[in-house]
Amino acid sequence: MKQYLIKLFIFSVVIAISIGFVFSKADGRFDPFYKRFTSSKQSSLILGSSRAAQGLVPSVFNEELNKDGFYNYSFTFNTSPFGPTYLNSIKNKFNEESTNNIFIISVDPWVLVSDGLDPENALQFDESENFLGKVTSVNSNPNLSYFVNGFTDLYVKVLINNSNFLLHDDGWLEVSIKQDSLQLEKNLSSSIDNYTQKLETYQFSELRLDYLKQTILFLKPFGEVYLVRLPIHEKMKAIEYQIMPDFDARINKLSEITSVKYINLYNEDGLYQFTDGHHLTKESAMMVSEKVANFIKNIEATNSRINEDQ
Amino acid sequence: MLFNSLEFAIFLPIVFLLYWFVASRKISYQNILILASSYFFYGWWNWKFLFLIVFSSFLDFYLAKAISKTSKIQHRKLFLSLSIIANLGLLGIFKYYNFFIDSFSTAFSFFGQNINPDYLQLILPIGISFYTFQTLSYTIDVYRKKIDSTNNILAFFCFVSFFPQLVAGPIERASNLLPQFFKKRSFNYEKAVDGSRQMLWGFFKKIVIADNCAYYVSAIFNDANEHSGSTLVLGAVLFAFQIYGDFSGYSDIAIGTAKLFGFEFKQNFAFPYFSKNIADFWRRWHISLTTWFRDYLYIPLGGSRVSNLKTYRNIFIVFIISGFWHGANWTFIVWGLLHFLYYVPTIQLNKNKISLKNNTVNSTLSHLNSGIKMLFTFSLVTFAWIFFRADSIKDAFAYINGIFSKSLFTLPQFIAEEKLWIVLFFIAFQMFIEWQGRFNNHALERFGIQFPKYVRYGFYYGLVMIIFLFGSKQEQFIYFQF
Numbered sequence: 001m002k003q004y005l006i007k008l009f010i011f012s013v014v015i016a017i018s019i020g021f022v023f024s025k026a027d028g029r030f031d032p033f034y035k036r037f038t039s040s041k042q043s044s045l046i047l048g049s050s051r052a053a054q055g056l057v058p059s060v061f062n063e064e065l066n067k068d069g070f071y072n073y074s075f076t077f078n079t080s081p082f083g084p085t086y087l088n089s090i091k092n093k094f095n096e097e098s099t100n101n102i103f104i105i106s107v108d109p110w111v112l113v114s115d116g117l118d119p120e121n122a123l124q125f126d127e128s129e130n131f132l133g134k135v136t137s138v139n140s141n142p143n144l145s146y147f148v149n150g151f152t153d154l155y156v157k158v159l160i161n162n163s164n165f166l167l168h169d170d171g172w173l174e175v176s177i178k179q180d181s182l183q184l185e186k187n188l189s190s191s192i193d194n195y196t197q198k199l200e201t202y203q204f205s206e207l208r209l210d211y212l213k214q215t216i217l218f219l220k221p222f223g224e225v226y227l228v229r230l231p232i233h234e235k236m237k238a239i240e241y242q243i244m245p246d247f248d249a250r251i252n253k254l255s256e257i258t259s260v261k262y263i264n265l266y267n268e269d270g271l272y273q274f275t276d277g278h279h280l281t282k283e284s285a286m287m288v289s290e291k292v293a294n295f296i297k298n299i300e301a302t303n304s305r306i307n308e309d310q
Numbered sequence: 311m312l313f314n315s316l317e318f319a320i321f322l323p324i325v326f327l328l329y330w331f332v333a334s335r336k337i338s339y340q341n342i343l344i345l346a347s348s349y350f351f352y353g354w355w356n357w358k359f360l361f362l363i364v365f366s367s368f369l370d371f372y373l374a375k376a377i378s379k380t381s382k383i384q385h386r387k388l389f390l391s392l393s394i395i396a397n398l399g400l401l402g403i404f405k406y407y408n409f410f411i412d413s414f415s416t417a418f419s420f421f422g423q424n425i426n427p428d429y430l431q432l433i434l435p436i437g438i439s440f441y442t443f444q445t446l447s448y449t450i451d452v453y454r455k456k457i458d459s460t461n462n463i464l465a466f467f468c469f470v471s472f473f474p475q476l477v478a479g480p481i482e483r484a485s486n487l488l489p490q491f492f493k494k495r496s497f498n499y500e501k502a503v504d505g506s507r508q509m510l511w512g513f514f515k516k517i518v519i520a521d522n523c524a525y526y527v528s529a530i531f532n533d534a535n536e537h538s539g540s541t542l543v544l545g546a547v548l549f550a551f552q553i554y555g556d557f558s559g560y561s562d563i564a565i566g567t568a569k570l571f572g573f574e575f576k577q578n579f580a581f582p583y584f585s586k587n588i589a590d591f592w593r594r595w596h597i598s599l600t601t602w603f604r605d606y607l608y609i610p611l612g613g614s615r616v617s618n619l620k621t622y623r624n625i626f627i628v629f630i631i632s633g634f635w636h637g638a639n640w641t642f643i644v645w646g647l648l649h650f651l652y653y654v655p656t657i658q659l660n661k662n663k664i665s666l667k668n669n670t671v672n673s674t675l676s677h678l679n680s681g682i683k684m685l686f687t688f689s690l691v692t693f694a695w696i697f698f699r700a701d702s703i704k705d706a707f708a709y710i711n712g713i714f715s716k717s718l719f720t721l722p723q724f725i726a727e728e729k730l731w732i733v734l735f736f737i738a739f740q741m742f743i744e745w746q747g748r749f750n751n752h753a754l755e756r757f758g759i760q761f762p763k764y765v766r767y768g769f770y771y772g773l774v775m776i777i778f779l780f781g782s783k784q785e786q787f788i789y790f791q792f
Contacts, residue, residue: 001330001497015774156779
C-alpha cells in the first residue's frame with residue numbers, strides 16, 4: 001500500500017507540475033478571453049460585445065485622454081449581452097475604490113436581444129451557460145476556474161500559437177487577417193447570412209435594455225459614462241434596422257434618463273474598413289478609438305468650461 | 311456522478327483512503343463504506359431515485375430467501391415471478407411506458423382512430439436497466455439452484471449498488487461478485503496497479519476518443535441533410551469509435567476502480583472491432599449483457615438445441631429484445647434486427663462457434679484475409695450504428711440515402727480541420743495499442759512489460775498528458791441513457 005501511494009503521489013506531483021507548466025504558458029494568443037480574467041480589478045472600463053473588444057483600443061484612449069487605466073472588458077454578443085451575467089462580471093472586475101474614471105459602453109441592437117421564447121425572462125438568457133456565467137473568479141492568475149469551467153477547447157491550444165489574434169494586456173483584441181478584397185467579400189457575405197438567420201429567432205428585450213441602464217447606474221458614481229455606437233458595414237445596417245428599427249431613439253431616451261452622452265458613429269461607415277462587415281480592422285479600430293477619445297475630450301472640455309463659468 | 315468529473319476526482323481518493331486506512335479492519339466496515347459511498351455516488355445525480363435501488367434490493371433479497379426456503383416448485387415459481395414482474399415492471403414504467411403509449415396511438419391513428427395518449431412526465435433513472443438485470447440474475451440463479459441465497463443483507467445491498475458498475479455496468483453475476491463481499495479485502499499492489507492502468511486507458515478512450523468524436527458526430531448527424539455522402543460515412547465511422555470509446559472506456563474505468571478496492575469484474579469488451587464476423591463481434595461487445603441474454607433468455611427458450619427454425623426464432627427474439635433494452639425507440643429495434651440478419655449467415659456457415667481465443671491467436675493484420683474480414687465486419691457494424699444513433703427510423707433512412715449519392719465520391723467536409731486529423735490520429739493510436747494487447751483482459755494489462763520501468767512510466771505520463779491536452783470537455787456517457 002505504502003509503495004503504491006508513494007508512486008502515485010510522485011506521479012501525481014509530476015503531472016501537476018506539467019499541467020501547471022502548460023497553464024503558465026497561456027497568453028493572449030491561445031484564447032480571445034482568458035487574459036481578461038487574469039488581470040487585477042480595473043478602473044476605466046470599455047464594455048460591450050466583440051465589436052468593442054476589437055474596435056476600441058485602450059492604449060489610444062490612454063494617450064488621447066492622458067490617463068493610464070483604460071481596460072477593455074468586452075466579449076461577444078452572445079456571451080456579454082447586457083443582462084445579469086455581464087453586470088455581475090463587471091462588478092467583480094471593477095475596482096470600486098477608484099474614482100474619476102471614464103467608462104465607454106459600446107451599444108448595438110445585438111446586445112439588447114434574446115433568442116429565448118420569452119425575451120423578458122432572465123432565466124432564458126443563455127449567456128449564464130457560457131464562461132462569464134461559469135467563471136467564479138475574474139481576477140486570478142493563472143485562472144483555474146476559467147480553464148476548468150470556461151475554456152471549451154482543447155488545452156493543447158495553450159501550447160500552439162498559430163491564432164490570428166492577440167489579446168493585449170489592456171484587454172484589446174487585435175485581429176490580423178488577410179485584407180484582400182475577395183476574402184473580405186467572403187467574410188461579409190458569411191456575416192450577412194449568419195445575422196440574417198438570427199433575425200428569425202432573436203427579438204428585442206426590454207429587460208436587457210433595463211440591465212444596460214442598471215450597468216450605467218452602477219458605474220456612474222465612479223466616473224463619466226459614455227454610450228458609443230460603432231460604425232458597421234452598410235449591408236449589415238439593413239439587418240440591424242430590421243431587428244430594432246427604433247434603436248437610436250431608445251438609446252437617446254436612455255441617455256437622457258441617465259444623463260450620459262451618446263456618441264453615435266453609426267453613419268460613418270464609409271470612413272472605415274471592416275474585417276467581416278461588423279468588426280473594424282485594427283487600423284480602423286485605432287482611428288475610431290481616436291475619434292471617440294476626441295469626442296470625450298471635447299465633451300469634458302466643454303463640461304469643465306461650463307463648470308468654470310458657473 | 312460522472313467518472314470524468316472533478317467531483318469523482320475528489321470522491322475516489324477520499325473513499326479509497328477511508329476504505330484502506332479506516333475501514334480495513336473489519337469486513338463489515340468495508341461493506342458499510344462501500345454501500346454508503348455507492349448511495350452517495352448515485353444520489354449525487356438524483357437522491358430521490360435511490361429508493362428504487364433500495365426497493366429492488368429489499369425485494370430480491372427477501373424473495374430469493376423465500377425461494378430457497380421452500381421446496382415446492384409452485385411457490386418457488388411464484389416468488390420468482392414476483393421478482394421478475396416487480397423488476398421488469400419498474401423498468402417498463404420508467405423506460406417504456408411512453409413508448410408503448412405512443413406506438414399504440416400511432417397504430418390506432420393508422421386505422422383512422424385518433425386518440426390523445428396520456429404521457430407520463432418521467433425521468434429515466436440512471437442505470438435502471440443495469441442494476442435491474444443484475445439483481446434479476448440473482449433471483450433467477452437462486453431459483454435454478456445455481457447459487458444459494460444469502461443471509462448477509464449488507465453484502466447483497468453492496469452487490470446491487472457497488473458504485474463502479476452501478477450506472478452503466480458491467481452487469482455482474484451474483485455468482486462472481488456477491489462472494490467477494492463475504493471476504494475481507496486486503497490491498498494487493500499488483501491488482502491496484504493493474505486497475506490504475508485500466509482506468510487510465512478507459513479515460514483515454516472516453517475523453518480523447520469518444521468525446522472528440524462526439525463533436526463531429528453531433529455536427530453530422532444533427533444536420534445530415536446538409537452533408538455530402540462522404541461526410542455522412544465519416545460521421546458513421548466516427549460514431550462507431552465514439553460509442554466504443556465511450557462504453558468500453560466506462561467499463562475499463564469501472565473494472566479498474568473495482569480493482570483498487572480489491573474486486574474482480576468480468577471482462578466486458580474484448581476488442582470487438584477486431585472481430586472477423588458478427589458472431590465473433592457479439593462475443594466481444596458488451597459481454598456482460600450478451601451473456602446475460604444467452605443465459606436468461608436464449609437458453610431458456612431452447613437455445614440451439616431445438617429445430618433450426620426455432621433456433622432462428624430464439625436468436626431473433628434475443629436480438630430484438632437486446633435492441634429494445636438499449637432504449638424505447640424503434641431505431642434500437644431495427645438495430646437489433648439488422649444484427650439478427652447479419653448473424654444468420656454465421657449460423658448457416660457454422661461460424662458462430664469459433665472460440666474467442668482461437669479466433670484471435672491466429673489473427674494478424676499481415677494475414678490479408680483476416681484484415682478483410684475484420685474490415686467487412688466493422689463496415690456492417692458501422693452501418694447498423696446509423697440506426698442506433700439516429701433519432702428516428704426516418705432520419706436513419708434519410709442518412710443512408712444521403713450516403714448513397716454522387717457526393718459520396720467527394721472529399722468529406724471537415725477534412726481540412728486540424729482537430730479532425732488529431733482525432734483520426736488518436737483513433738489509429740488506440741487501435742494500435744489495442745491490437746498489441748488483444749490477447750489480454752485490457753489493452754494496457756501487459757503493454758510494454760518488456761521495457762524498463764522508466765519507459766513504461768514515461769508512456770503512462772504521456773498518456774495522462776494526452777488526456778489533459780487533447781481531452782474534450784466533460785461529456786455524459788452514452789450508456790447512461792440506457
